[in-house]
Amino acid sequence: xxxxxxxxxxxxxxxxxxxxxxxxxxxxxxxxxxxxxxxxxxxxxxxxxxxxxxxxxxxxxxxxxxxxxxxxxxxxxxxxxxxxxxxxxxxxxxxxxxxxxxxxxxxxxxxxxxxxxxxxxxxxxxxxxxxxxxxxxxxxxxxxxxxxxxxxxxxxxxxxxxxxxxxxxxxxxxxxxxxxxxxxxxxxxxxxxxxxxxxxxxxxxxxxxxxxxxxxxxxxxxxxxxxxxxxxxxxxxxxxxxxxxxxxxxxxxxxxxxxxxxxxxxxxxxxxxxxxxxxxxxxxxxxxxxxxxxxxx
DNA sequence: CTCCGCCCTAGTG
DNA sequence: CACTAGGGCGGA
Numbered sequence: 001x002x003x004x005x006x007x008x009x010x011x012x013x014x015x016x017x018x019x020x021x022x023x024x025x026x027x028x029x030x031x032x033x034x035x036x037x038x039x040x041x042x043x044x045x046x047x048x049x050x051x052x053x054x055x056x057x058x059x060x061x062x063x064x065x066x067x068x069x070x071x072x073x074x075x076x077x078x079x080x081x082x083x084x085x086x087x088x089x090x091x092x093x094x095x096x097x098x099x100x101x102x103x104x105x106x107x108x109x110x111x112x113x114x115x116x117x118x119x120x121x122x123x124x125x126x127x128x129x130x131x132x133x134x135x136x137x138x139x140x141x142x143x144x145x146x147x148x149x150x151x152x153x154x155x156x157x158x159x160x161x162x163x164x165x166x167x168x169x170x171x172x173x174x175x176x177x178x179x180x181x182x183x184x185x186x187x188x189x190x191x192x193x194x195x196x197x198x199x200x201x202x203x204x205x206x207x208x209x210x211x212x213x214x215x216x217x218x219x220x221x222x223x224x225x226x227x228x229x230x231x232x233x234x235x236x237x238x239x240x241x242x243x244x245x246x247x248x249x250x251x252x253x254x255x256x257x258x259x260x261x262x263x264x265x266x267x268x269x270x271x272x273x274x275x276x277x278x279x280x281x282x283x284x285x286x287x288x289x290x291x292x293x294x295x296x297x
Numbered sequence: 298c299t300c301c302g303c304c305c306t307a308g309t310g
Numbered sequence: 311c312a313c314t315a316g317g318g319c320g321g322a
Contacts, residue, residue, distance in 0.1 A: 122304095123304085123305085123306090124305095124306090125307090125308090127307095128306075128308095170305080173305085173306075174305080174306095175304075175305025175306055176303090176304040176305050176306095177304095177305080178305085179304095253299075253300075255298070255299060255300085256299095257299090
């Protein structure tokens with residue numbers, strides 16, 4: 001894969017933005033890593049070419065070079081050092097989680113693409129979701145005439161999925177999630193007006209959608225609507241909360257009430273950016289279970 | 298409100 | 311073959 005003719009340097013150290021951690025931590029799925037450690041990422045509207053180093057990174061975007069798009073995507077307005085100080089004050093033991101993955105950030109993505117991605121996340125793993133989304137983009141994604149990302153496709157939007165039948169999606173490997181996607185694509189959802197509603201309304205509206213329960217709704221809120229206090233409770237975070245914060249919740253079965261109690265407990269301790277804190281717990285647990293994905297410091 | 302079987306598929310023990 | 315992976319749904 002060729003390099004962009006014009007690439008730009010951003011002096012942002014990996015401790016402030018850890019690109020590989022952001023891309024590999026199960027927030028976004030349409031990206032590739034080259035042998036030389038560069039990343040090509042596709043959103044619904046642009047491509048990004050990224051070459052991370054310890055003291056900064058080279059970047060280019062397509063169709064035009066737009067720093068403001070990357071700045072927004074990586075939520076660079078959020079002061080991570082400030083969050084670390086706040087979290088450590090709230091829970092001194094949280095230091096270990098920060099130290100394991102400094103520079104990890106929550107991505108600001110499009111609500112439509114996060115809805116598609118996270119409806120697919122149920123009973124699933126990151127690698128397989130990536131395969132599913134990649135095949136979906138290959139089927140109906142817009143092709144890009146981008147010199148440094150040959151035959152790369154954009155992430156399809158929800159309305160584009162009306163081009164596919166449930167059977168088409170099953171053949172692409174979506175399994176029982178195929179039906180949800182077909183239903184969702186026909187609803188004519190208006191995400192712009194939804195985004196203007198209070199957070200609780202957004203959550204309730206999302207949970208009325210087929211294939212969207214509490215966990216998936218909170219993922220869409222956190223990654224797609226910028227709700228920084230949305231706390232998706234998965235098995236990893238549940239183990240963390242019940243072992244370190246609220247042992248009494250361990251015995252309860254995972255009903256919707258238990259889910260809310262777990263999320264509220266974590267939010268109560270970690271504060272307004274508890275969704276970000278949750279990502280550190282998730283990355284830490286996943287890292288100790290699998291291959292390293294966060295850079296040692 | 299809670300419990301339970303089921304839904305697709307790929308990978309593991 | 312049984313079981314699990316970052317759930318959700320519908321019925322009892």
